[in-house]
Amino acid sequence: MPGPGEFELIREYFTSRFQTGSRSGTADNGVELGIGDDCALLLPPAGKRLATSVDTLVADVHFPAGGDPYRIASRALRVNLSDLAAMNAEPLWFTLALTLPHSDPAWLEPFARGLAETAHEFGITLVGGDTTKGPLSITIQVTGACARPLRRDGASAGDIIYVSNQLGAAAAALPVVLGEVTVSPRQQQQAETAYYAPEPQFAVARAVEGYASAALDISDGLLADLGHICDASQLGAELNLDQLPVAVLAHSLQADAAVETALTGGDDYQLCFTVPARHRDAVQALQLPITPIGHLSEEPGIRCQWHGKPWQPRGTGYQHF
Structure with a gap:
């Protein structure tokens, strides 16, 4: 039995778990418009800089392809969040580009659950992304806000x-x-x-x-x-x-x-x-x-x-x- 198509997949496994923003323009956690349109509409926090980072995790390179999809999702988001932590940025939003060999509900359900529970733990919201067919890979882009960023280029001899x-x-x-x-x-x-x-x-x-x-x-x-x-x-x-x-x-x-x-x-x-x-x-x-x-x-x-x-x-x- 074939799995859900692209838009059914997004609605069933992701939109329902990350309800943010509204058509009325009322922002929720800085999200004026989230999943389901051509772009997300986001409101940056006043007086802070935005920090953004993106990582791609490829099956059998960055995680075992046969691993638990719940844990794979949690790891994928956590390693991206680590970049925000290193910059001293508060997590705000992320996007997900998911490439799948098959639209398999038995894999998608625990993956989406692991992603949602990890996102809830760290207070970050999924605001969009893409799905496509191909070898399993996960690309996550995270965005946060910081008042005092920690950069790599500020050190001095003796530190x-x-x-x-x-x-x-x-x-x-x-x-x-x-x-x-x-x-x-x-x-x-x-x-x-x-x-x-x-x-x-x-x-x-x-x-x-x-x-x-x-x-x-x-x-x-x-x-x-x-x-x-x-x-x-x-x-x-x-x-x-x-x-x-x-x-x-x-x-x-x-x-x-x-x-x-x-x-x-x-x-x-x-x-x-x-x-x-x-x-x-x-x-x-x-x-x-x-x-x-x-x-x-x-x-x-x-x-x-x-x-x-x-x-x-x-x-x-x-x-x-």
Whole structure:
């Protein structure tokens, strides 16, 4: 039995879950007109800048094609929201371009439910998009508003480098999620949570907005992403890997490779940010789940030390090409 057509699909699985705006022109959460027209009509918050970002997730590249569609949807939105968190932007609206090999209600229902529940959790509204037939891919564009954006290009030599929470869990989890290794039920649950449910670091970004000089989220691995701050600020970095907060799951699944995994594995979606040394005490007093791991320097490149000796990682982080 064939699945719903394009417009029936949109009405049944998305419009009904994201009722926003009205034909009368009354705005709801800044949405004057949402899903169902040629364009959404949106009202930006007064006195704030709009921040927008877009990511495409491709089946068997960014998520397993045979994975739980509920979790796939949640992950797809969360990793995009992480970009807003890194910019210190409040989530407002998003659009979805969904390419499907088949119009399958058994896949669409949990996908749409996962998307709607995650959107509700983070206070962001679907306002439009597109559906088409082809290899499974998910493109989400998020828009938020910020008064004090955290950019990549504001750092200075001597600034302290911080990361939030722990690193390496998602990369260590990937072989488990793909079914390539067998682990205990507890580790299986931890791995699936680490991979499918990254937590955008909105609270950390808000707390450090008055102190941070630069920031980004860690998606392709700390080494690669810190390199973006260095490039944008025309600096280098000195890292002390003895201070690197390596996730317990990385230690348990990766053993001797745990530090390498935390440094280059990617998919953490934690915050990496820099703080001038004069703000060190104020930032530490915030009692956030953050760790200082080094400092920026005038010399280009990133240099790592481990146990007091120079250490060269085998990889540099994820690259698409």
